[in-house]
Every structure is written in C-alpha cells, then in structure tokens.
Amino acid sequence: MNYLHRHLEKTIKDAINWSKVVLLLGARQTGKSTMLRHLFPDYQHITFDPVTDLYGARTDPDFFLNNFSKPLILDEIQYVPQLMPALKRYVDNSERKGEFILTGSQNLMLMQQVSESLAGRVMIFHLAPFTLSEMSESPAPLPFLSAWLNQETDFWEKEKPRHAIMPLLKYLWRGMYPGITELPDEAISYYYQSYLSTYIERDVRLLGNISDEADLGRFMRLLAALTAQELNFSQLGREIFITPKTAKNWLDILRKSYQFLEIPPWKGNAIKRLSGKAKGILTDSGLICFLQQIPSAEALSGHPLYGRLFETWILNRLSTLLSLLPGKPSLYHWRTNGGAEVDAVIHYNQMLYPVEIKGKFSGITKNEISGINAFHQTYANSGPGLLIYAGDENYPLSRNAAAISWKMF
Numbered sequence: 374m375n376y377l378h379r380h381l382e383k384t385i386k387d388a389i390n391w392s393k394v395v396l397l398l399g400a401r402q403t404g405k406s407t408m409l410r411h412l413f414p415d416y417q418h419i420t421f422d423p424v425t426d427l428y429g430a431r432t433d434p435d436f437f438l439n440n441f442s443k444p445l446i447l448d449e450i451q452y453v454p455q456l457m458p459a460l461k462r463y464v465d466n467s468e469r470k471g472e473f474i475l476t477g478s479q480n481l482m483l484m485q486q487v488s489e490s491l492a493g494r495v496m497i498f499h500l501a502p503f504t505l506s507e508m509s510e511s512p513a514p515l516p517f518l519s520a521w522l523n524q525e526t527d528f529w530e531k532e533k534p535r536h537a538i539m540p541l542l543k544y545l546w547r548g549m550y551p552g553i554t555e556l557p558d559e560a561i562s563y564y565y566q567s568y569l570s571t572y573i574e575r576d577v578r579l580l581g582n583i584s585d586e587a588d589l590g591r592f593m594r595l596l597a598a599l600t601a602q603e604l605n606f607s608q609l610g611r612e613i614f615i616t617p618k619t620a621k622n623w624l625d626i627l628r629k630s631y632q633f634l635e636i637p638p639w640k641g642n643a644i645k646r647l648s649g650k651a652k653g654i655l656t657d658s659g660l661i662c663f664l665q666q667i668p669s670a671e672a673l674s675g676h677p678l679y680g681r682l683f684e685t686w687i688l689n690r691l692s693t694l695l696s697l698l699p700g701k702p703s704l705y706h707w708r709t710n711g712g713a714e715v716d717a718v719i720h721y722n723q724m725l726y727p728v729e730i731k732g733k734f735s736g737i738t739k740n741e742i743s744g745i746n747a748f749h750q751t752y753a754n755s756g757p758g759l760l761i762y763a764g765d766e767n768y769p770l771s772r773n774a775a776a777i778s779w780k781m782f
C-alpha cells in the first residue's frame with residue numbers, strides 16, 4: 374500500500390523536539406500508527422491490547438518502562454491507564470525530549486488520565502480521516518484559508534481548486550478512512566462491517582455499559598439518518614425506545630471515540646432568541662452510507678440524504694483544515710427562531726465568518742446567500758462568507774461572499 378502524506382507530519386516532527394511526551398488522538402483506523410511508523414522508523418513500537426497484558430504494563434508499569442529502550446511509540450495507551458503515573462515519574466527524572474509518543478482512539482477517558490498524570494509534560498494532537506488534499510497528495514489549502522480569515526481582497530483566487538481523483542459522489546460514498554484508499558468498490562461494505570464490529574468490541578465495551586449492542590447499532594443508524602441536523606435527545610430516544618438520558622450517554626460514547634462531532638450554536642449578544650441546540654454529524658460519510666444501506670455512489674444521485682451528506686463531508690474536512698491554522702479557529706452553526714441560518718460559523722481573531730454549504734453542482738448565484746447576508750446584517754464583526762458547493766470553480770458572489778468548490782477541502 375502506498376503511503377499518503379498527512380498535513381500533520383511536520384507538526385509532529387517538531388513536537389518531539391518541544392515536549393517530553395507527544396499524544397496523538399483520533400478515531401480507530403485514521404492512520405495514527407501508519408504515520409508514526411513512517412515518520413519515526415527508529416522508534417520501538419508497542420501496541421497494547423484491551424484484554425491481554427502482553428508486556429506486563431498493567432501489573433508492573435515501572436518495570437515495563439525501564440525494560441524497553443527509548444524512544445518508544447506506545448499505541449492505544451487508553452488500555453493501560455496504570456502506565457500513566459509511572460510515565461510521569463519516568464519523564465520527571467529525564468530531560469530528554471520526544472522519548473515517548475502515545476496514541477489513543479478514545480478522548481475523554483484518556484484525557485482524564487493525561488490531565489491527572491502528564492499535565493505540563495505532554496503536547497496533544499488530533500489526526501482525522503483524510504482531507505481531499507491528503508488523498509490527492511496535494512498541499513493543504515492553508516494560503517486560501519489564511520487569506521479568507523485575514524479578509525484579503527480576492528481571497529477566492531489565492532489557490533485554485535485541486536485535482537480530484539474520483540467524482541464527488543465516490544468520495545462521499547466510500548468515505549475518507551486511509552484503509553479504503555486501495556479497496557475496490559465491492560469491498561467497501563465489508564470494510565465498514567469489520568470496522569463497526571471492531572469498534573463496538575474494543576472501544577464501546579471499554580467506554581460504556583451497553584447491554585444490547587443491537588440497540589447501539591440502531592442508534593448509530595438513526596444518527597446517520599439525522600446527520601447535519603440539530604440534536605434532539607427526546608427524538609433520538611423515542612425512535613428506538615430508550616430514554617433521553619440513555620441517548621445522551623450513548624452519544625457521549627460516540628463522541629469520546631471520535632465517531633461523532635457536535636457543532637455548538639453560536640450564541641452572540643446581538644440576537645437573544647437563538648436555538649441552543651448543537652448540530653451533530655458522524656465523522657465519516659462512508660460510514661453513514663453503510664449504516665443507511667446506500668449500495669453505491671451512483672445511488673446517491675437524487676438520494677434524499679445527499680444534501681446533508683455533502684454538508685457532513687464538508688464540515689469534517691473544514692474542521693480538520695482549520696485545526697492546522699495558528700490560533701485554531703472554532704467551528705459553530707447559527708440559526709434563529711425566525712428562520713435565518715447558516716450551516717457554519719468560524720470564530721477567529723474576534724471575527725465571525727459565515728459558511729453555507731450547498732450540494733448543487735452548478736447554478737450558484739447571489740440568491741443563494743440570503744443566510745450569509747442575514748448573518749452580516751446581524752453581526753458587525755463578521756467577515757466575508759463562503760458558499761461551498763459541489764462545482765469546480767471559485768468565484769465571487771458579492772462584495773462579502775464567494776462560491777468555493779468542494780475541491781478546496
């Protein structure tokens with residue numbers, strides 16, 4: 374399998390010179406171990422198991438750390454919480470940087486362990502599924518994003534839409550996990566079936582007490598059907614006969630294991646009657662298509678889920694790319710009780726940048742930016758808006774908005 378470079382590579386290589394411990398988080402199968410093996414072939418690599426204590430790291434963590442030559446990559450560190458205090462003791466007695474690189478596929482549980490034992494001793498990063506630019510082996514579109522967020526004139530011309538290896542519908546249907554890049558279409562459903570089985574067996578059982586795994590499967594299918602909509606815990610529970618509290622707990626498990634992303638509402642002072650509900654998206658469109666039993670990329674054409682699937686794909690890519698920028702711009706959505714809305718709001722350097730996402734392949738005009746215009750009228754500190762669409766060109770729509778191709782993300 375050909376290795377595809379990741380945008381995060383330089384940052385990780387720099388981080389081992391800055392910090393004694395580096396922690397790389399991300400969902401299962403996002404390529405954490407593959408990237409680290411490629412970047413650091415001289416590091417010894419140890420992968421932990423949720424059941425078997427192969428190296429004695431749980432029973433005698435101090436002996437484990439002293440028994441292996443450094444530097445070390447410790448994979449799936451959430452399975453050995455007993456190691457954290459020993460790791461703290463070890464790095465406190467050493468001045469060397471970059472001796473330990475940790476990976477984990479669960480967020481809050483692992484972060485609690487890290488905050489208790491490694492505060493001030495670790496740098497933390499997140500690896501998401503591929504962006505289009507990673508999959509097509511192109512540089513990240515950071516000049517374009519920087520020009521947009523710094524309100525440069527003609528920012529839409531800063532970079533041209535890159536070449537796409539496949540049609541858009543293929544990307545949406547196949548998803549962006551590294552493991553699918555060289556698989557034929559007929560193998561995709563088997564990949565996601567195996568992915569779900571492994572995820573439930575390893576991550577879900579560790580994070581939560583779910584008595585009926587079939588109920589969790591139905592819950593995930595429901596989330597797939599409701600992707601890019603505001604969260605309603607009563608509705609989520611009612612649909613599969615669980616309580617709103619249970620629905621919230623299950624959603625928390627999916628969020629902790631990087632399968633689900635909540636986009637909070639922007640609550641500015643200019644409008645008080647804002648919807649307080651977060652928007653929720655699953656973090657891979659291919660998994661959504663599998664859960665919704667969409668049999669092929671061609672079946673997405675005209676499918677009722679297409680528009681929200683495209684929005685989900687864009688929001689995930691946009692979130693990943695924004696995290697590469699200095700200052701880490703924040704992602705929100707905006708909707709008023711009066712019906713005005715935009716799909717995303719970027720908060721950066723005290724400014725707000727509205728984003729609309731449309732699945733149309735052509736015919737984008739200034740009539741499509743009513744939500745962006747309403748946002749500009751509401752907030753004086755708003756910058757130029759983007760309308761991200763399924764076509765191939767970037768071009769201005771007004772003085773304060775531009776149509777941007779999906780191929781930028």
